[in-house]
Amino acid sequence: MKVTLYGAAGNVTGSAYFVQSKSCNVMVDFGIFQGEKSLESNNHILPPIDASALDAVILTHAHLDHTGRLPLLVKHGYAGPIFATAATIDIVGIILRDAVRVQAHELRRTNRKRERIGEPPVKPDYTEADTEKVLSLLTPIQYNTYAQLAPGCLVRARESGHILGSVSIELTVEENGDKKIIIFSGDIGPLDMAILKDPDPFHEADLVFMESTYGDHNHRPLPETLKEGKEIIEKAILQKGKILVPSFAIGRSQQLLYYMARAVHRGNLPEIPVYLDSPMAIEATKIYSSHPELYDEEAAELLRLGVIKGDLSGMIASETAEESMALNEIEGPCMIMAGTGMCNAGRILHHLRHNLSRSETTVMIVGYQGNGSLGRRLLDGAKTVKIFGEEIAVNAHIASMGGLSAHAGQSDLLSWLQPLASSKPMVVLSHGEDRGRKPLAELIKNRFGIMPVLPEYGNIITL
Numbered sequence: 001m002k003v004t005l006y007g008a009a010g011n012v013t014g015s016a017y018f019v020q021s022k023s024c025n026v027m028v029d030f031g032i033f034q035g036e037k038s039l040e041s042n043n044h045i046l047p048p049i050d051a052s053a054l055d056a057v058i059l060t061h062a063h064l065d066h067t068g069r070l071p072l073l074v075k076h077g078y079a080g081p082i083f084a085t086a087a088t089i090d091i092v093g094i095i096l097r098d099a100v101r102v103q104a105h106e107l108r109r110t111n112r113k114r115e116r117i118g119e120p121p122v123k124p125d126y127t128e129a130d131t132e133k134v135l136s137l138l139t140p141i142q143y144n145t146y147a148q149l150a151p152g153c154l155v156r157a158r159e160s161g162h163i164l165g166s167v168s169i170e171l172t173v174e175e176n177g178d179k180k181i182i183i184f185s186g187d188i189g190p191l192d193m194a195i196l197k198d199p200d201p202f203h204e205a206d207l208v209f210m211e212s213t214y215g216d217h218n219h220r221p222l223p224e225t226l227k228e229g230k231e232i233i234e235k236a237i238l239q240k241g242k243i244l245v246p247s248f249a250i251g252r253s254q255q256l257l258y259y260m261a262r263a264v265h266r267g268n269l270p271e272i273p274v275y276l277d278s279p280m281a282i283e284a285t286k287i288y289s290s291h292p293e294l295y296d297e298e299a300a301e302l303l304r305l306g307v308i309k310g311d312l313s314g315m316i317a318s319e320t321a322e323e324s325m326a327l328n329e330i331e332g333p334c335m336i337m338a339g340t341g342m343c344n345a346g347r348i349l350h351h352l353r354h355n356l357s358r359s360e361t362t363v364m365i366v367g368y369q370g371n372g373s374l375g376r377r378l379l380d381g382a383k384t385v386k387i388f389g390e391e392i393a394v395n396a397h398i399a400s401m402g403g404l405s406a407h408a409g410q411s412d413l414l415s416w417l418q419p420l421a422s423s424k425p426m427v428v429l430s431h432g433e434d435r436g437r438k439p440l441a442e443l444i445k446n447r448f449g450i451m452p453v454l455p456e457y458g459n460i461i462t463l
């Protein structure tokens with residue numbers, strides 16, 4: 001049996017593992033490449049596989065870099081089941097529908113430009129109908145339960161603590177009377193992830209594909225990060241300004257809502273209005289609140305006490321553009337969370353245009369800001385920025401609450417591997433650049449006596 005890596009090999013996006021044995025062909029994740037220009041051309045073409053000959057697809061979680069090429073797969077003839085946990089199925093719906101909308105929007109812009117220079121229009125990689133077909137194929141799997149995935153292939157999914165519904169996947173593949181256990185970690189969350197349970201351990205494997213995004217360092221301890229956030233918010237409240245939080249819609253927004261509600265409950269912060277100005281984040285929050293069975297003990301307790309309600313906190317939702325606009329008129333102190341997380345698009349831009357020139361405003365950065373993004377320019381201390389073609393003076397306080405991450409840092413990754421190490425599996429470090437995977441490989445070699453494989457795109461791992 002063999003596994004071919006069609007992504008997340010030496011880089012952090014495009015997860016896709018093609019598992020082949022004599023009796024089955026299975027794809028684990030099928031995501032797009034994001035922000036890695038040399039790899040993005042792979043988003044438009046199918047890898048050299050026969051999509052119609054696949055027995056099954058299974059997803060570790062809903063993020064686009066694990067699911068974004070699924071429409072391409074059905075366009076090329078795949079019509080079998082796409083297995084995922086119930087929460088992942090709910091979130092995939094939001095993510096893939098949004099992706100096809102964004103694709104159509106960008107294509108219209110590209111084609112207008114091409115028309116002006118007499119070039120023929122570019123066709124989309126896939127259509128809305130392909131996306132809907134993907135959603136119709138989604139089939140729920142249970143946690144911690146063995147089930148038949150394909151002929152000669154059993155699956156078991158266990159919590160990975162990364163986003164709601166995320167799991168690591170164990171396949172037991174039988175070939176010539178021989179059974180092999182292959183584990184795909186998916187994205188592993190940090191041990192103290194808000195709301196979610198910690199990753200569940202595995203104890204035995206022949207082959208392990210393990211993510212290595214932050215294999216080179218540990219994140220700052222969470223209590224320090226939260227203390228920093230509290231100080232930023234307290235200062236902003238004294239200035240009676242708005243706290244603008246550029247935030248990713250799924251995962252990070254719910255985490256922040258949770259921390260705000262918990263801080264008020266514990267008396268660490270006074271209650272201020274929290275507006276969630278993002279239809280996608282509102283939808284994701286509803287999905288989080290519809291899966292209390294996935295909460296950790298603390299979140300379950302806060303739910304019982306009524307501290308987090310159906311919407312995770314006392315947040316006020318702005319679904320429509322009018323509701324969003326009305327936020328211009330309200331007075332601080334208040335918090336407004338809006339997308340996108342790097343301030344490259346979305347409703348946060350309107351709030352920034354309206355409030356950046358005011359000295360009482362605070363912009364609280366809570367996530368990674370890519371090079372060239374507006375969020376990065378603000379963090380770097382830009383005195384003015386251009387938003388919708390307009391030059392805006394930056395008089396607001398720009399603050400960063402660093403350390404929040406949905407990925408395990410170095411020592412949490414090692415803790416995840418620890419219970420597996422005594423079975424001496426082959427370890428393949430995927431979902432990581434050299435910066436992350438090389439130091440981790442060194443540690444795994446020294447600590448467990450296993451020399452991990454560092455794959456490249458298209459590499460085949462044979463068992």
Ligand SMILES: [Zn+2]
Pocket residue numbers: 061063162187
């Ligand atoms: Zn992810």
